[in-house]
Amino acid sequence: xxxxxxCAIAATLCHGYGSPAAAQDLTAGxxxxxxxxxxxxxxxxxxxxxxxxxxxxxxxxxxVYYDGSTVQAHQVVFDRKSQQLKASGNxxxxxxxxxxxRTEEMVLxxxxxxxxxxxxxxxxxxxTRFLAEQARRxxxxxxxxxxxxxxxYTKPTTPPxxxxxxxxxxxxxxxxQQEKIIRFxxxxxxxxxxxxxxxxxxxxxxPSVTRKSGFLMPSGIVSDKLGYGVSVPYYWALSPYYDVxxxxxxxxxxxxxGDVEYRHRFAAGEVSVSAAGLFQAQPSNFTTxxxxxxWRGAVNSTASFSIARDWTLGWNLTYKSDRQFxxxxxxxxxxxxxxxxxxxLEGKTDRxxxxxxxxxxxxxxxxxxxxxxxxxxxxxxxxxxxxKQPLVLPVIDYDYVFADPILAGELALTxxxxxxxxDETDAFSIDGGTTAxxxxxxxxxxxxxxxxxxxxxxxxxxGQSFTPFAYMRGDxxxxxxxxxxxxxxxxxxxxxxxxxxxxxEYRYPFIATFNGGNQILEPVAQxxxxxxxxxxxxxxxxxxxxxxxxxxxxxxYDKFSGFDRAxxxxxxxxxxxxxxxxxxxxxxxxxxxxxxxxAGDNSxxxxxxxxxxxxxxxxxxxxxxxxxxxxxxxxxxxxxxQARLDKEDFTVNRIQAQASGIYGPVVSSLAYAFLNAQxxxxxxxxxxxxxxxxxxxxxxxxxxFGSMRxxxxxxxxxxxxxxxxxxxxxxxxxxxxxxxxxxxxGDDVNRTLYFRIGLRTIGTTQVSSGALN
Numbered sequence: 080x081x082x083x084x085x086c087a088i089a090a091t092l093c094h095g096y097g098s099p100a101a102a103q104d105l106t107a108g109x110x111x112x113x114x115x116x117x118x119x120x121x122x123x124x125x126x127x128x129x130x131x132x133x134x135x136x137x138x139x140x141x142x143v144y145y146d147g148s149t150v151q152a153h154q155v156v157f158d159r160k161s162q163q164l165k166a167s168g169n170x171x172x173x174x175x176x177x178x179x180x181r182t183e184e185m186v187l188x189x190x191x192x193x194x195x196x197x198x199x200x201x202x203x204x205x206x207t208r209f210l211a212e213q214a215r216r217x218x219x220x221x222x223x224x225x226x227x228x229x230x231x232y233t234k235p236t237t238p239p240x241x242x243x244x245x246x247x248x249x250x251x252x253x254x255x256q257q258e259k260i261i262r263f264x265x266x267x268x269x270x271x272x273x274x275x276x277x278x279x280x281x282x283x284x285x286p287s288v289t290r291k292s293g294f295l296m297p298s299g300i301v302s303d304k305l306g307y308g309v310s311v312p313y314y315w316a317l318s319p320y321y322d323v324x325x326x327x328x329x330x331x332x333x334x335x336x337g338d339v340e341y342r343h344r345f346a347a348g349e350v351s352v353s354a355a356g357l358f359q360a361q362p363s364n365f366t367t368x369x370x371x372x373x374w375r376g377a378v379n380s381t382a383s384f385s386i387a388r389d390w391t392l393g394w395n396l397t398y399k400s401d402r403q404f405x406x407x408x409x410x411x412x413x414x415x416x417x418x419x420x421x422x423x424l425e426g427k428t429d430r431x432x433x434x435x436x437x438x439x440x441x442x443x444x445x446x447x448x449x450x451x452x453x454x455x456x457x458x459x460x461x462x463x464x465x466x467k468q469p470l471v472l473p474v475i476d477y478d479y480v481f482a483d484p485i486l487a488g489e490l491a492l493t494x495x496x497x498x499x500x501x502d503e504t505d506a507f508s509i510d511g512g513t514t515a516x517x518x519x520x521x522x523x524x525x526x527x528x529x530x531x532x533x534x535x536x537x538x539x540x541x542g543q544s545f546t547p548f549a550y551m552r553g554d555x556x557x558x559x560x561x562x563x564x565x566x567x568x569x570x571x572x573x574x575x576x577x578x579x580x581x582x583x584e585y586r587y588p589f590i591a592t593f594n595g596g597n598q599i600l601e602p603v604a605q606x607x608x609x610x611x612x613x614x615x616x617x618x619x620x621x622x623x624x625x626x627x628x629x630x631x632x633x634x635x636y637d638k639f640s641g642f643d644r645a646x647x648x649x650x651x652x653x654x655x656x657x658x659x660x661x662x663x664x665x666x667x668x669x670x671x672x673x674x675x676x677x678a679g680d681n682s683x684x685x686x687x688x689x690x691x692x693x694x695x696x697x698x699x700x701x702x703x704x705x706x707x708x709x710x711x712x713x714x715x716x717x718x719x720x721q722a723r724l725d726k727e728d729f730t731v732n733r734i735q736a737q738a739s740g741i742y743g744p745v746v747s748s749l750a751y752a753f754l755n756a757q758x759x760x761x762x763x764x765x766x767x768x769x770x771x772x773x774x775x776x777x778x779x780x781x782x783x784f785g786s787m788r789x790x791x792x793x794x795x796x797x798x799x800x801x802x803x804x805x806x807x808x809x810x811x812x813x814x815x816x817x818x819x820x821x822x823x824x825g826d827d828v829n830r831t832l833y834f835r836i837g838l839r840t841i842g843t844t845q846v847s848s849g850a851l852n
Contacts, residue, residue, distance in 0.1 A: 119145045119189075120143070120144040121141070121142070121143050121144075122140075122141070122142045123138060123139055123141040123155070124139025124140050125137070125138045133158070133159045133160050134156055134157065134158055134159070135156070135157040135159070136154065136155075136156050136157075137154065137155045137156075137157075139154075140153075141155045141166070143155055143166075145190075145191060146175065146191075147174075147175030148172070148173065148174050148175045148191055149171075149172070150164070150166050150170070150171075150173075150185075150187070151169075151170070151171040151172075152166035152167060152168050152170040152171070152185075153169055154166070162188060163186055163187065163189065164186070164189055164191075165184070165186050165187075166184070166185045166186075166187070167184045168183065168184075169183070170183060170184065170185045172185060177203075177204040178202065179201070179202045180196070180200070180201050181199065181200045182197065182198060182199035182200070183197075184196065184197060185199070193217060194215070195215040195216070196213065196214055198211075198212065198213070199213075199214055201214075205840060206231055206232040206839075207231055207232070208230050208231065208232055209227055209228065210228040210230075211225065211226065211227040211228075211252070212225050212227070213226075220255065220256045221253065221255060222253070223252070224252040224253075224254075225250075226249075226250065227248070227252040228246050228247070228248050229246060229248075229252065229263070230245065230246035230247070230809070231808060231810075231839055232809070243809070244270065244271060244810050245268070245269065245809065245810055245838060246268075247263060247266050247268055247269070247278075247281070248266065248267050248269055248274070249263040249264055249265060249281075250264050250265035251263075251264040251265070252264075254285060259284055259285050259288045259291070260283070260291070261282065261283050261284070262281070263281040263282070264279075264280065265279060266278040266279075266280075266281050283840075283841065290314075290316040290319070290322060291314070291316055292313075292314060292315050292316045293313070294311065294312070294313050294314075295312040295313070295314055295324075295842060296843055296844040297311045297312070297844055298310045298410070298844045298846065298847075299834075299844070299845070299846035300328065300410055300846065300848075301846065301847070302848065303364075304332065304365060304407065305331075305332055305333050305364075305407075305408075306330050306331030306332030306333065307330070307331045308329055308331065308336070309328065309329065310326050310327075310328040310338075310410060311326065311327050311328070312324055312325070312326040313325050313326075320343060321341070321343040321344065322342055323341050323342075324340045324342075324412070325337075326338040326339070326412065328410070330357075332361050333357060333359050333360050333361060333364075334357050334359065334360040335357060336355070336408065337354075337355065337356065338353075338354075338355040338411060339353065339355070340352070340412055340413070345384070347384050347385045347386065348383050348384030348392075348393075349382065349383060349384075350380070350382040351379075351381050352379075352380045353378065353412060354378045354379075355376055355377055355378075355408070355412065355413070356375055356376020356377065356400070357375060357376065357408075358373055358374055359371075359373055359374075359375060365403070365407060367401070367402065367403045367445050368401065368402065368445055368446065369401035369402075370401050370407060372400065372401065374400065375400045375407075375408075376400050377397060377398060377400065377404055377405065377411065378398050379395075379396065380394065380395075380396050381393070381394065381395045381396075389426050389427055389428055390424070390425070390426045391423075391426075392423070393422075393423055394421060394422040394423065395419075395420065395421050396420040396421075396422070397413075397418075397419075397420050398420075399441060402442060402443045403443065405443070406443065410847065418440055418441060418442055419439075419440055420438070420439045420441070421436060421437065421438055422436065422437045423435065423437075424436075430479065430481075430482060431477070431479040431480070432476075432477070433475075433476070433478075434474075434475070435473050435474070435475050436471075436475075437471065437472040437473050438470075438472070439471075439472075440469070441465070441468075444464060446461055446463070447461035448462075449461045452507040452508060453507070453508065453512055454506040454508035454516070455513065455515070456515070457506035457515060458503055458504070458506075460507045463503045466501075466502040467502075467503045467504070467519060468501070469499040469500060469501040469621065470499065470500045470501075472498060473496070473498065474495070474496070474497050475495065475496040475497075476493075476494070477493070477494040477495075478494075479491065479492040486533070486535070488533050488535030489533065489534055490532070490533045491531070491532045491533075492530070492531050492532075493530045493531075493532065494527075494528065494529045494530070495526075495528045495642050496526070497525065497621075497622065497642070498523065498524070498525035498526075499523070499524060499525075499621060500522070500523045501519050501520065501522065502521055503521055504517065504519065504565065505518040505519040506518070509758070509759070509761040515565075516689050516690055516761075517565065517567075517689060518689060519619075520565055520568065520619050520688070522558070522559055523559040524557070524558055524559070524619045524621070525556070525557040525559075526554060526556050526557070526642065526643065527554070528552065528554045528555075528642045529552070529553050530550055530551070530552040531551050532548070532549075532550040532636075534547070534548035535547060541587075542587065543585070543587045544584075544585070545584075545585055546583065546584040546585075547581075548581070548582050548636070549579075549581045549582070550579075550636065551578075552578045552580075553575070553577050553578075554575070554642065554645065555573065555574070555575050555576075556573070556574040556575075556576070556618055556619075557572065558572055558573075558574070558618075565688070567616055567688050568617060568618070568619070568688070569614065569617040569618065574617075576613045576614060576645065578609060578610070578612070578613075578646075578647065579610070580607055580608065580636065581607075581608055581609075582605065582606055582607035582608060582636065583606055584603070584604070584634070585602075585605070586602070587601065587602055588600070589601070595661055595663070596659065596660050596661035596662050596665075597659075597660055598657070598658065598659045599658040600655070600656075600657055601655070601656040601658075602653075602655055603653065603655070603656055603672070604651070604652070604654075605651070605653075606649070606652075606677075607649065607650050607651075607652075609648065609679075611647040611648055611680040612644070612645050612646065612647030612648070612680065612682045612685075613645075613647075615644075615682065615685045615686075615687055616685070616686060616687045616688055619688070620644060620687050620688055620689055621641075622641025622643050623640050623641035623642065623644035624640070624641075624689055624691050625640045625691075626639070626640065626692050626695040626697070627640070628674075628695050628696040628697050628702070628703065628705060628723060629707065629721045629722075629723055629733070630670045630671075630672065630705050630706065631721070633652055633654055633673075633705055634652050634654070638683075638697065639682075644682065644687065645682075646682045646683075647679060648676055648678060648679030648682065649679055650674060650675065650676055650677065651674070651675040651677050652672065652673075652675075653673065654670055654671060654672025655670070655672065656668075656669075656670050657669045663713075664712065664713030664714065665711070665712055665713065666709075666710070666711045666713070667708075667710050667711075668708075668709045669706070669707060669708045670705075670706065670707050671706040671707075672704070673701070673702050673704045673705065673726070674697060676699075676701075676702075681697070683695050683697035683698045684698045690760065691757075694756075694757040694759050694760070696723050696726075696732060696733070701726050702726060703723045703725055703732055704725075704729065705721075705723050705724075706721075706724065707722070715740055715741030716738070716740040716741075717738065717739050718736075718737075718738045719736070719737055719738075720735065720737075721734065721735045721736075722735075722736075731753060731755070732755040733753065733754050733755065734751070734753045735750075735751070735752050736750070737750040737751075738750075744775055744776035744777070745773065745774070745776075746774045747772065747773035748771065748773075749769070750769070750770040751768075751769050751770075752766075752767070752768050752770075753765065753767045754767075764792060765792055766792060767790070768788060768789065768791060768797070769788070769789045769791055770786075770787070770788045771786065771787055772784070772785065772786035772787075773785060780805050781804070781805055782803070782805075782806070783801075783802070783803050783804075784801075784803075784804065785799075785800060785802065786798070786799065786800050787799045787800075795820070796818070796820070797820055798818065798820065799817070800818070801815070801816055801817075802815035802816065802833075809838065809839040809840075810837070811835070812835070812836050813833075813834075813835045814832075814833070814835075815832070815834075815835075816830070816832050816833075817831045817833065818831075831847060832847070833845065833846075833847045834846040834847075834848075
């Protein structure tokens with residue numbers, strides 16, 4: 080009978096089902112978790128019943144469904160006496176967890192909890208594959224594969240008789256379902272079908288396990304200062320909520336390096352604590368400050384907790400024994416954050432945000448000697464660099480946007496409180512020591528700033544856009560224990576400052592549509608009127624030292640980067656914006672403009688205690704010109720550039736350009752940067768660099784890649800690297816050679832040879848070498 084259902088004889092087949100089997104997670108299993116109340120459904124072209132032998136025989140496109148699992152075969156025979164199901168002819172067994180077993184003949188218990196098959200293939204949901212001479216499942220727990228092979232999926236285009244790039248062949252592969260572990264006995268690791276390593280014993284968690292105690296893939300280290308070493312990590316899955324990774328790295332020249340990380344997850348967040356270090360056997364191999372101590376190490380902790388709705392508390396704290404620890408022992412598991420430690424509390428909603436942060440800095444740069452820029456009466460330039468770093472505690476930022484319109488416009492409130500303490504004044508001079516400039520002043524300085532900003536936009540019938548705006552800003556400075564030698568600072572403990580402003584921004588876009596696209600030409604003008612900036616040069620400046628004048632800041636009301644300075648005077652900013660969009664996908668945008676000081680004192684022309692604004696391009700009534708260009712072809716090529724051109728002769732004072740492209744097998748990027756001399760801060764020569772990288776795919780899986788950072792002014796290579804890599808669906812390999820001439824650790828060139836190999840589902844290992852120094 081066609082498409083016959085066993086519902087009518089369910090009582091005959093289902094009455095003998097026992098208790099539920101344990102959960103089936105086996106990568107190479109033959110059965111799944113069963114439900115004693117589940118019904119078995121069979122569909123086939125023909126069903127016959129052999130009363131003499133008590134057999135039910137289904138033939139032709141047979142499909143058996145039971146509790147989420149499916150058996151497909153040409154013929155299925157139910158033996159009621161032995162309570163077994165025998166499937167034959169192109170058998171496909173699809174487990175409830177998604178694994179697929181293929182064979183010519185399979186025997187299963189009637190509840191699918193036990194089984195046996197010969198010459199089978201098992202494909203898992205993790206794109207791994209088992210091939211076996213035979214496999215059997217017993218005791219509803221142990222599955223044994225004889226003469227098995229474990230590997231990853233090959234691509235459909237791969238010839239079926241071509242061996243995978245790598246595989247593990249074993250005399251026995253045993254999966255213990257309760258322990259959730261797969262063991263390989265008398266195994267060999269093969270590459271292109273040839274054994275290259277024999278493994279008497281190998282074990283791995285089955286793919287359903289995300290956390291399992293055991294050794295992870297080791298990695299190697301070769302260095303002239305450290306010697307030879309092998310990092311051996313061990314993962315401890317202590318509970319579902321916390322775990323530990325320990326790494327021991329014996330080094331032939333320096334002893335045993337230890338690294339441990341503890342991670343704990345809570346309902347509201349997570350925290351980690353890490354520590355690494357060693358007792359150096361040959362500390363004299365290092366020449367930088369404190370790097371030649373016996374004990375060297377570092378500790379780190381990170382955390383993030385949701386303490387209430389919309390509120391997050393966290394930190395990232397690091398302490399290291401010396402500045403070069405993470406450079407010399409770069410294989411440390413937490414070496415990415417070596418300089419900045421942060422504690423933060425953040426709260427955010429749709430219209431307001433509050434953050435409270437604290438920062439501490441432990442720098443990596445070593446002290447140096449440069450008497451050319453020493454300032455009389457202050458510590459030499461390059462000395463006591465750590466003492467010149469501030470402790471910033473706290474930084475409080477608050478932003479609020481009012482929900483209801485105020486005077487038919489949008490009103491926003493911004494507030495900031497910053498307090499910092501520095502032990503050593505950071506001073507330099509460009510005139511032989513007579514006049515000091517200050518990057519930072521010793522003592523404690525605090526500032527609270529509050530700013531209210533209002534704006535409203537009108538659009539007239541012609542499409543002209545008018546945006547009147549106004550803001551009012553107030554600052555209060557508290558100066559405690561300033562350096563008595565910094566005579567430029569005010570001697571007052573409390574200083575107040577106010578800056579009101581009104582302005583108008585005008586835009587008039589002209590839109591032209593043509594066959595194949597459209598373009599927009601938009602003139603923009605903005606005028607801001609306000610009084611002169613107060614107390615210039617009498618107050619500390621820590622967060623407004625960076626002045627970058629380009630198209631991204633052209634229409635900023637205040638172009639200073641922070642709160643310590645407040646732009647004053649009446650200023651006009653003008654520009655022409657252009658956009659082109661083609662139906663083919665090409666997109667071009669550009670902006671060109673400049674700024675004018677119309678009235679009042681120019682804040683950028685009057686030097687403060689640092690004087691960094693006098694080479695900003697804004698220091699004269701007529702500013703430099705700024706322009707930008709962005710091109711996106713939508714076909715893999717993107718180009719972007721920002722430039723500042725001299726107001727007199729259009730020579731380039733600053734330019735940043737970058738391009739990236741994908742064309743066939745080539746992926747490349749190129750960046751160029753030029754910054755003209757800034758004599759007011761002691762930079763007498765231009766700086767110009769080129770940074771490029773490229774990757775070329777040679778064949779389907781092979782690629783070569785390289786990068787270079789080149790100093791065009793000094794005609795020397797700062798960094799360079801070259802490598803070759805192989806990548807496929809289950810294997811990756813790369814070898815890279817790199818040189819670095821920018822480190823301040825006593826070596827002219829740091830050379831590294833880096834070798835990495837990765838096997839999907841098994842792990843990744845690597846060897847890095849500094850032995851070429």
